[in-house]
Structures are given as C-alpha cells and as structure tokens.
Amino acid sequence: MPSPSTDVVIIGSGPTGSAYARMIRRDWPEARIVMVEAGPQILPEVGGHLDNVLDLEKRAELEILAQGGDRSPRLSISKEEWEARRAGGFDASFLRRSGLYIANESDPSENLFAGFSAANVGGMGTKWSTGTPTPSEAERVPFIPADEFEAAIGIAEGLLGTNKDPRAGDTTAIALREKLGEAFNAGRSPDRTVRAMPLAATPGPEGLRYHGTDVVLGPLVNEPAETFQILAETICRRVVHEDGHAVGVDLVRAGETETFFLSAGTVVVACDSLHTPQLLFASGIRPEALGRNLNDHFIISQMAEMRSDPPMRAMNWIPATNEFPFSVTIHATTLSSIEKTPDFTGQPVGMGVFCPTDIDWDNRVVFDETKPDWRGLPSISIKWKPSEADKARVEEAKAVAIRVANIIGRPAPGFATIMQPVGSSLHYQGTVRMGEKDDGTSVCDRNSRVWGFDNLYVAGNGVIPTVTATNPTLYSTALATFGARQIAAARRTA
Template sequence: MGNNVMPEQSADVVIIGSGPTGSAYARVIRNKWPEARILMVEAGPQILPQKGAHLDNIVDLDERAAFELQAQGGDRSPRMPINKEEWEARRAGGFDGSMLRRSGLFIANEADPQDENLFAGFSAANVGGMGTKWSTGTPVPSEIELVPFIPTDEMHKALAVSAQLLGTNKDPRAGDVAAIAMRERLGEVFNPGRTPDRFVQPMPLAATPGPEGLRYHGTDVVLGDLVDEPKERFQILSETACRRVIHENGHVTGVELVRVGSEEAFVVKAATVVVACDSLHSPQLLYASGIRSEALGRYINDHYIVSQISEMQTDVPMASMSWIPSTTEFPYSVTIAATSLHTMPKASEMSGQPIGMGFFVASDISADNRVTFDDNNRDWLGLPAISIHWRQSEGDKARLEEAKGHAQRISAIIGRPAPGFATFVQPVGSSLHYQGTIRMGERDDGTSVCDRNSKVWGFDNLYVAGNGVIPTVTATNPTLFSVALASIGASQIADARRTV
C-alpha cells in the first residue's frame, strides 16, 4: 500500500474528489503555493492513460461505452438504450424511462419513475469525475444568479480565472454560416434591451478546435503539468474511498481512507481538507464524519430541461451550439444545437435539419427538498446510503408551462417544431447540475453549510467544493460558476499555507 500513498502518509492539502472543482483547488493552490504537498483521493478508477481526459474525444462509440461503464461506481452493468415504446412516449410528450438510464452513471434514489416528484440522481466515479463526461458548456451566469454576498467585481475576476482553468473558447466553431443566420433571427427578438454580453451567441465551450473537430477538455486541462510532478508533491490516489474526515474541536487532522474492495483502513494526516465529491456524496461524507449542520443535504435544487426538437431548412448543415442567456427579464437559459434522429421514428414530411433545444428552467429552492442518509444501509463505498426527497412546487409547474410556450415560440423562429415531436419536460435532475446541498451563506444561521470562501462553518481548515455550494436560483450550466467559487476557496488555502 505504501506505493499508493505519499511515503510519509501526510499532505498539506487532501482533496476528496477529482472532478472539475477538486482539480481547480489543486491547480490554484499549486499556482499560489508552489511548495504545497497535495493528495487527491478518487473512489473510482483511472480509466484513461491521460488522467481526467474527456471521454467524448474517443471516436469509436463502442470503445467509449466500455470506458463509461468503468465510471459507474459500484454498479457496472450496461445501461439499456432507448426502446420503441420510450421513443413514442417522448415524441408524445410523455414519460420516457430512458432518461433515467445514463451510460456511465448510476442512479442514487429509487423513486417511482412515473412520479412527478422523482428526482433523477446521478454521479460518476472515475479519475476526472464528471469532468470526463460533461457537455463542456461554460456559459457565464446572469447577475441574478450570482452569490449576492460576494462583491460583483470579485466574482467576475473569479469567473475569468475559471474560464482560464477550464480552457473556455467563446466561439469554438467560428464561421458556422447556418448558426450565424439562426442567431441573427433569434437576436432580432431577444437582443433588444440586453447588454452585449447577454446577446444571443455561440455557446462557450471548454474545447479546442482542430482539423479533426473539437477536442473536449476534461480535468486533464485543469490539472496540466501537476500530474507529472513527483508523488511526494502531487498524487491522485484512485480506487480509494474516504470513509471519514477526522476532526476535533473545529480542526481537521486527517482523513480515513480505504482501498475499494478492502476493509483495511489507513489514515493520512492533513493540514487542510477539501471535500469535492459532488452534490450528493460531499454531504454524505460530512454526515459520515459526524459533521451534521442543520442545512447539510437540504435545499437540493436542479433546473428542469424542457426539450423541443425543431426542423430548420438550411442549405448548409449547422454544426455549432448556440445560447440564449438568462437575464432578469428572461430567467431561462436556452441551448440550441443540431441533433441526430437516426435512431428515432421520424415523420415522413420532415425534410430539414433536426435541431435540438434544451430550455433550462429554474426550480424553487426549499429546505424540505433534501438528501438523506441511512446509517443502516451502506453503499458500494461503505458509506450511509443516499436517498433524495424532493417535491415539485406550484411555482415550478407554472414556470414549466410558460417555458413550453417560449420553447415553441423559439422553435418557430428556428423553423418549426419537428412534426411528430411534442415539447416535453425531462425528469428534474436530468441536467446533473444539482446544487444547494452544501450551500454557502453570508452567516452561520442554520441555512448554509459553508461561508463565502467555501470553508465549513465551525472549522478552520475544512472546505467543500462543487455545484452543491451554489446557494442561488439558477438556470445556467453551473460548471464555470462552481469552479470560480472553488478558485476563491483555493486562494484562501494557499494564503494560509498550513503544513503538516
């Protein structure tokens, strides 16, 4: 086991989780504190030679699917593709059970699939976390989505740092004639009254254009040359579960780890610990560690996705993704991109290019919507099993109906709603953008888990990271936002320079 852990069994900073925010902590700390000894702990395997590389860069779909299965945590059984009945249900705007079967992911709750209060809980377990699978969308949140108690100028500087870490490209498929024409039509309707940064625009992606198409960025891009450092300075310990953060009187002293499949635990001493194992598993680990603030696991929140397939008549096929940003007056975020219908039953009168639309709709935040943990049942990591309890609000229902109308109006600007395809709502949780479960707050009043720097209330050296720290109502893809918040917390750790 000594070869898998730093020889002295200690680190200045231990980061639990290797996804985008955990990797951002590592990168920012290294940039600001060159001598720091950093250990990253990941429950899943390293599935690609390049640590944290994006799976969508694998062209062969069968090969990619085989790797995705390895990222499925404890259950690595294949996910069945959509069947004919589910396609027909989706076309008609009804429930499509395939939306709850994501390749390379596992479901965390067991609600009735037909229940309107289903929350589809997913997570990835592999080096790079969801950074190996995310859409790479990095849109900037609107002012109404930002954390109100972090000064605007500080937040925008952090968002710029985040864009640099992720390698954001504001127009990765520049020159797409069909997309430009479509954006101009949409802009005539949506741009008046907006500032230029909120105009209809290409979707910013963490991707690099090349002769073979886009190269999608995973956490390999965030970590950079960290992965080449000697193990004493930086190491990713894969297939290792953190069972407990060890602490006393508001001070963390280390972590208890166990190799997956083994029950032989060992301890790594730590001067600072960052818990960055997603919005479901971060509160789970804190709970298992006896860190159980009133807000822990509460306020779970995700935006809905209203889906609409449109038909666009174009002489040149569209390849790029477009975005209608959210604003105070239009609190929705809309993603528009070409889609493939080659496996779908398709109406014979459809002759144009099929265009998919994801219309993101915010959901109301409630303390009663929460993740709970069962001490009597253990998951594949040996931690208290997760359940998600969530109820749709009347406000949610009203916004969804309004959103359907907007989606149909946008579809008419693009071309027309594709014949035979209804507007439908994906199960909440389908975006995989869960927020709120380890949320930050302005003060320690029982409604938050951490402060504005992501430091857990009552602790001097314990931090949390991920989409779960976001406390606001959002409709925009949150990765740029959560990595920005991580960069603020990482800077505080680097400034403190605690050492073991």
C-alpha cells in the first residue's frame, strides 16, 4: 500500500502527466510524487513504446493489455455491437482492440465518432506516432505571450526527446521535400517550410528507437517509492475537495471494491480528453464548460505511388500556416495485406492531410451516472456534428491530397481519397479547455489550474483551446510545463 499522504498526486501516466512529474522534480527536488494509472505496466521499461517490440505477434498481445488489461469487455468490437452503436447505443467500455466507436444523435454515417483510449503505464505514450511538430502561430494560445510559449515548446522538446530529422541523409526524402517546397514554400516563414517530420525517436543501427514516457520520466523511475511511485492497476474514483481545495483522491485497486484515500497537497488530473472531464464530473466538479467544445481534426487519407531508387524511409511534413490550415504528413508504407492493381508497381506512400474543424459548444462529451464503465465511473457518449464550414474545408483538403500525390508521383491506382471519421486522429481536445478569464467558457486558467480551486490542475490535449491541425502532443506537453512550474514555485515557498 502507498503512504497515506503525498505532496502531489497525478492521475494518469501519459506524456503530460509524466511531464508534470519531471518538471515538478526539477523545480522542487524534495517533492513526494505519486502517479496513479488504471491499467497495468506492460513492458519492462516503465512507459516504453510498443513499436520498439519487433516481434509483431508479441506486440499485438501487448496492444490488448495497453487498453486496460486482457479483460473480455475490451476485445475486438463485434459486428452486432457495431450495428447497435450505429443505431445509437453504447456499452460501458470504449477500450476496444479496434478502437472506440460511439454513435451520435443524428445520421451516424456523417457524425460517427471513432477513436481509441489507452489504459497502461505510459498511457498513449506507449502507442503515439511520436510526431512532435510545432504548432503554427494561428494554433497557439493567444493569451500566452509568444516568448513564454516558445520557451515552453523548447522544454517540451527536451522532455519528449525530439529529433528534428531522425532519418537524416535519406536522399529520396530530401529530393521529395525539394519538389514539395517548390509548390508550397512561397510566402512561408523559414520555420514553416516543408521539412522532415520531427519525431521523438533516437536513430540506431537497427532503425529508430521510439520514445515513450520512459524518456519523459527519465531518472524518476529509479527513485525510491518514498519520493516517486506509480500505482498501476489503480483507479481514481473521485477527487476529494472542500471549499475550492483538493484534499486528496479516493482510489481502488482494479478488480476490487474497497476504496482507500490518499491525501495530497496538489492534485493533477492528466487522463485524456474524455476521461479527465469524466473524473471531474464524477467528483462533483462540473463547471459549465466541462466536456464542451470537443474538437478534433479530420484526416484525409491518400495513397500515392512513388517511383524512386532507393525507396524513401523518412517522413516529410508540410506545416500548417495562417494561410494554409492543413498539416500534411507523408510517409513510406506497406501494402502487404492489401491487394494492389497490376499497374501499381512503385513504392506505396501514405499521406494524411490533417484538417481542422470548427470549435462548437454543442460538440461535447456526455456522462451517464446510471451506467458505470469498467472503472466504476459515469459512462461516456459523444455528441458531435460537423459545421458547413467543416464540410467545405474537407473538400479543400481532398484537393490538397490529390495535388501532393501528383507531386510524389501519382495517386495510387485503386485507392480512393477518403475522409476518416472524426476522432480517428486520436487528437481530440478542448473538453477541459483553458481560458483567459473565468467567464463560464473554459475549465482552467492559462496554467491549467481549474477555476475556483487553488491546487487542482488538469493536463492533456483537452486543455488546448484553439483550432488545430497539427499533432498536439508537443503542444499539450508545453502547456503542462506552465502548471508544473507553478505548482513547484507555490509549494516550495509555502
């Protein structure tokens, strides 16, 4: 059993929760920190990345465990359940081997939300793409000074271990970047030209080693339990609070029913954009904006055919700008399980055009206290629909995809340009968004402290208040550094 009290408890062990722990340790060396994770530790490396497991059969087994353990409610979704969800139903668990699917009130063919949620030590840090592109000026928080935000981005890059060109020397990728630059670089600032996709990865003789939260936590994992401890397979049922002050959390071991209380001087809720508002709701912390403004970007998927020798290995990136709202990733792929047409003889190249969607108050997460999920918390459903502007933007993104495919070589024969359901990017955000003032439109302040509380913080993509197209992990990690530094500064001098 853990100590009955700690200085800081962090609910969730993903990249932003781990960033809080690492930054608090940097600025408050004597702090006692406890991290709570609902799922199991699945790798010997605490929070290691699953893509480093080269045995694909073993990796598939671990991916099931990454969803909260090998429990039958989280096996692959069945055809019957899929049809039930399309008809508007949902059950108590979203953690599915093939993803999260929740039908909306209206036409599910248009508004189906599809996504995934992790529950294991490292959270989505065990499965993320490791892309760490920087957000454009238009995507950044307007009420955080530019120099402060830029400094936080630099800290976040260090925490995640960003490599700006992880496959340097890929001549085919460099040649493609030059061709793409001729088409897209005009009028861009030097930092937003076509470039290699920055990745949280380290090159090695056998390829890239992808960074999970093992890299973010660093030496913390070797500390004694008295100063840093991860409670795996432990569920937080409630943040206990009195008069705007969090006093601790109620916890329960997975598979058990008896809860225990952990007293804490500061509480950080760092689950994800769906489960962070869920825990606040279950704790009776229900500001008007909680779960509202659910936002994500569409992904327009395009397959292209490239004729090149040697084949491309690196990932290229066309950044979003104020004038170009799309973030385009271009990467080598394989079609081993997909039948190709006879005239498809070149290298298959995958593409994702990340397309922003409008922020809408009515797009939201809804909680049902009558239907507990596997954690014993109010179950979740999604209400979401696109705006007319979203639909027009999608058509523009499709045209961009075709244009890029023709620069690569040609659109791959036999493959259509498709729009994936919203949520497919796994980048949903906005549900605990930060705001400049406490006016009912946000959940937390610019340092991610929940309005009306002196020691309760939220973390993750859910705090991002802006429209984005860029992979948000670096962004949300940067925002986490503000809250962590505020906690350390306040508590060290208290």
